[in-house]
Amino acid sequence: MLPLVLLAQVSCKIYDDEDSLQEPAYMVVQQTYRAYVDDLFRMVELADFYRSYREIWQDREASMQLADSYFPEGRVSEDGLYYEMADVSGWGVIKAGNDGTYTIKSYGDYSCYVFRNYYGYESMNYEVTVSADGYFSIKSVDPEDDAGNDSILKIEAKARCADGNVIIEECNIVSDFCNIVSVADKPLVRKRVTPSGTAYNADSGSLSYSYSDKSGVNDAFVLGFHADHVSIERGSSVVKCLLLNEVERSVDYVISD
Amino acid sequence: MNAFERTVLLLTMTLAGFVSAAAHPRDRGFELRRHELTVSAGICPGRYAFGYNHTTPFSHSTLSGAYEMAKYYENEFISGAWSMGYTYNFTKLLAVQANISYEEGWIDRFRRSDGGLSAKSDDMYLSALAAFKVYWFNRPCVRMYSHIGLGISFNRYYNDPIEALGQGERVFKLVPAWQIAPLGIMVGRKFFGFAEIGIGTCFAGGSVGIGYRF
Numbered sequence: 001m002l003p004l005v006l007l008a009q010v011s012c013k014i015y016d017d018e019d020s021l022q023e024p025a026y027m028v029v030q031q032t033y034r035a036y037v038d039d040l041f042r043m044v045e046l047a048d049f050y051r052s053y054r055e056i057w058q059d060r061e062a063s064m065q066l067a068d069s070y071f072p073e074g075r076v077s078e079d080g081l082y083y084e085m086a087d088v089s090g091w092g093v094i095k096a097g098n099d100g101t102y103t104i105k106s107y108g109d110y111s112c113y114v115f116r117n118y119y120g121y122e123s124m125n126y127e128v129t130v131s132a133d134g135y136f137s138i139k140s141v142d143p144e145d146d147a148g149n150d151s152i153l154k155i156e157a158k159a160r161c162a163d164g165n166v167i168i169e170e171c172n173i174v175s176d177f178c179n180i181v182s183v184a185d186k187p188l189v190r191k192r193v194t195p196s197g198t199a200y201n202a203d204s205g206s207l208s209y210s211y212s213d214k215s216g217v218n219d220a221f222v223l224g225f226h227a228d229h230v231s232i233e234r235g236s237s238v239v240k241c242l243l244l245n246e247v248e249r250s251v252d253y254v255i256s257d
Numbered sequence: 258m259n260a261f262e263r264t265v266l267l268l269t270m271t272l273a274g275f276v277s278a279a280a281h282p283r284d285r286g287f288e289l290r291r292h293e294l295t296v297s298a299g300i301c302p303g304r305y306a307f308g309y310n311h312t313t314p315f316s317h318s319t320l321s322g323a324y325e326m327a328k329y330y331e332n333e334f335i336s337g338a339w340s341m342g343y344t345y346n347f348t349k350l351l352a353v354q355a356n357i358s359y360e361e362g363w364i365d366r367f368r369r370s371d372g373g374l375s376a377k378s379d380d381m382y383l384s385a386l387a388a389f390k391v392y393w394f395n396r397p398c399v400r401m402y403s404h405i406g407l408g409i410s411f412n413r414y415y416n417d418p419i420e421a422l423g424q425g426e427r428v429f430k431l432v433p434a435w436q437i438a439p440l441g442i443m444v445g446r447k448f449f450g451f452a453e454i455g456i457g458t459c460f461a462g463g464s465v466g467i468g469y470r471f
Contacts, residue, residue: 011361015333018367022327028320119318215321 021254023239025232028209029223031112032180033244036173037188037207038200039124040138040157041166043104045070045193046091047128047136048161050102057083072195092123102128103141124155135160166192171207178211183222201243203227229255288397288446290470291346295451297466299338299459302360303436306461309362309380310412310428314419329366329375329419336361338460344390352390354404358434358459359383366419376417378425384410384434384458400443408434410458434458443468 049070056062060078067076071088080087085095092106108123125141140155158170167189171182182188188205202225210220224231232239240255316322342356363379388406410432417425436457443451445468453464 011334011336013332013334015331018330018332018369020330022369024323024327027323211320213320215319217320217324219324 020252021239021256023232023241023254025209025219025221026239026241026253028112028178028211028219029230029232029241030244032173032178032209035109035112036124036155036180037168037171037202039106039109040155040159040168040171041188041190041202042091042193043106043126043128043138044136044157044159044161044166044168046086046088046094046104047102047130047138048166048192049088050086050094050096051130053081053086054083054096057081069195071193072197094128097127100130102130104128126155134162161192164192165189165203168205177213179209181208182206183208186224188225200245201225201230289346289349290447293342293344293346293468293470295340295342295344295466295468297340297342297451297453297464299340299358299360299462299464301460301462302335302338302362303456303458303461304338304360304380304382305335305362307458309378310414310416311362311364311378311380312416314366314376314416325419328369330369331364331366333364334362338464340459340464340466346392349395350392352392352402354388354390354406356386356388356406356408356436356459357384358386360459366417374422376419376422376425378414378416380412380414382410382412382432382434382458384408386434386436386459388436398444398446402441402443403439404436404441405438406434406436406457410434436460438464446470 049067053063053066056066063081064076064078067081067088070076071091075089075091076086080089083096085093087093090107092104094102094104096102104126106124106126108121111120111122127139127141129137131137136157136159138155138157138159140153154172154174156170156172157168159166159168161167167187168182169187171180171188173180183206186204186206188202188207190202191199193199204227205225207223208220209223212218220234222233224233229240229242230244232241240257242251242253242255315326317326336359338358338360340356340358342354344352344354346352359382361379361381363377365374366376366378367373368375386406386408388404390402390404392400392402394401412430412432413427415425415427417423434457436455436459438453438455438457440455441451441453443449447470449468449470451466451468453460454462455464456462
């Protein structure tokens with residue numbers, strides 16, 4: 001036995017993350033962006049498309065050409081387009097109300113644990129009002145999830161589409177213990193969806209985060225979007241991180257200078 | 258003796274010659290030594306391949322878990338899979354082997370603030386196996402074989418809670434052990450080296466070692 005134990009002391013280190021910089025807020029940002037902010041961009045795109053479609057809806061060929069020029073192939077089918085509603089796979093189902101507003105049931109995604117204290121699939125319901133100058137006012141109604149969660153989640157936003165971009169000028173995402181608010185004069189700007197694909201990361205703009213939960217975690221920072229990275233800013237301290245696409249946990253997501 | 262009888266006699270003698278040659282193959286110089294002692298190392302330890310009993314002290318699905326995890330870093334180690342064996346060769350073809358193996362994997366978790374050790378996870382296996390070996394290629398310097406073995410492992414593991422070094426519950430268990438090596442090769446006479454390809458709780462992939470025959 002002794003020779004075996006002695007041989008076994010020739011051990012091998014197979015993992016060491018001492019030099020891996022940490023920013024736990026990045027996990028919160030990743031989840032909230034995927035579950036709620038990206039969803040907002042999609043709802044604006046859906047409303048923008050539906051508003052244009054309703055002007056030509058009687059021309060079926062033109063309607064499908066509009067859909068094919070807006071979304072990637074296969075997202076819209078002929079039997080999903082009506083004057084009263086439109087179904088865009090991966091975006092949601094939008095319906096016209098009697099008072100000129102739209103209602104949207106989003107396609108849905110897995111929830112963010114920071115907001116909902118559970119992990120399950122949920123889709124959001126929104127009311128959308130379109131102003132004469134082309135602005136969309138979006139307001140969440142009760143979300144639907146598969147676990148009967150009773151925590152608070154309210155989403156409000158004001159956005160528009162212009163020059164091939166979706167611009168969220170005002171944003172307010174509130175839960176029991178976490179707030180995400182837009183920053184004045186720093187609207188979120190992201191490229192609009194095109195037939196060749198979707199965009200994910202905002203190209204510019206900022207969001208202000210603050211949360212305080214009962215376990216004692218308190219944090220407040222500004223999330224900045226840039227062309228090649230995101231920044232988490234606490235006063236003069238700035239941490240640069242990788243873009244918010246699906247980053248695996250094992251990847252070093254903090255960019256060291 | 259007529260032509261038919263001569264033909265039968267010729268065929269019979271020819272057949273007897275073949276049978277005799279098969280029963281008594283030409284001596285190729287192979288010398289059977291009854292006893293073998295071996296020491297080997299697994300390439301990709303078996304228990305590591307199947308997964309250790311390590312658990313994380315952090316809850317990945319909570320806000321507090323994410324912030325707690327950022328305060329610590331980990332170093333993970335494996336000892337490798339080491340074995341000692343004794344083989345008794347009944348014949349040139351058949352043998353039995355008794356093997357003892359040792360493998361351990363552990364994780365040290367340190368505080369980022371001061372580098373202090375905060376918690377450990379450890380998983381250790383001491384195994385005893387009996388294997389049945391078939392040598393299907395035998396030359397003076399080269400033997401090729403396959404073996405299959407079954408046994409038992411004494412397993413001890415623990416996972417310290419964070420900031421509770423040494424306070425993780427020590428768990429002791431007996432678990433099955435097994436090893437299959439469809440292809441092995443030995444090169445040498447009295448002293449030899451060997452390599453195997455196989456899968457099991459001792460090694461998953463390959464194993465190399467040295468041995469002594471007497």
